[in-house]
Amino acid sequence: MTRTAQRVFEHQRIWRITPEALSDACLLLFAAISRDHRKVDHVIGIANGGVAPARILAGRLGVKPRTVHARHNADDGLYRQATGKVTVDFDAFRHTLGRKKLGGMILVVDDICGSGATLHKLRNVLTPILAPDTRVITATLCLNTGAQTCPDYSVWTVSDWVSFPWEKRPDQPTTDMPIPERVTSHA
Structure with a gap:
């Protein structure tokens, strides 16, 4: 049995990404991706959290955004560890393609990489x-x-x-995430 990575929660604060920080983060991602890749042919947002940033990035890249529904958390409660089981609803996405295969460069976008399991599962799917x-x-x-x-x-x-920004604001105090200054490339 493979053990799922545990997300780290120091319980020091709840970070809040403001709409302004989201916009700046997407602009930085666009710049880094455009610098490293001549062309992106498809942008896929992992719903729910990856949909908004995927739409912003797809608009900047001049492509139509697509969505795949995936879930790794049992619920939306604060400080929940991932279940280790990622479910992907791939039927609707596959239906929109028909028999066509996707080619070129595909950008998959999500709000957070907690354990890495959702990104790993989506690559396989x-x-x-x-x-x-x-x-x-x-x-x-x-x-x-x-x-x-x-x-x-x-x-x-x-x-x-x-x-x-697309989630219900927590009942507990939050700390605004600092406006981003750079993107980290892990490739």
Whole structure:
């Protein structure tokens, strides 16, 4: 049995990503990805958290965003550890493709890489629908220090819970995430 990485929660604060910080983070991701890759052909957001940043990045890259639904948490409660079991609803995504395979450069986007299991699972699920020349890269807004698998790009490295603009604001006090200054490349 494979043991799932444990996300690190120091319980020092709940980070809150403001809409301004989200916009700045996506701009930095766009710049880093564009610098390293001549062209991105497809952007796939992992729902729910990856949808908003994927839409922003797809708009900047001039491609249509796509969505795949995946879930790794049992619920949305604060400080929950991942279950180790990632579920992916791939049928709707596959249906939109028909018999077509995806080719070129694919960017998969999520809000956070907590353990790395969701990104790992999605790469495996995508494999049968990829053309032979396809390359998949990944980007997340946040990377938890407990992750075993890193995305290719991340903005913030965290050791506590993160609240995103599309989520219900926690009942506890939050600390605004600092405006980002750079992207980390893990490739």
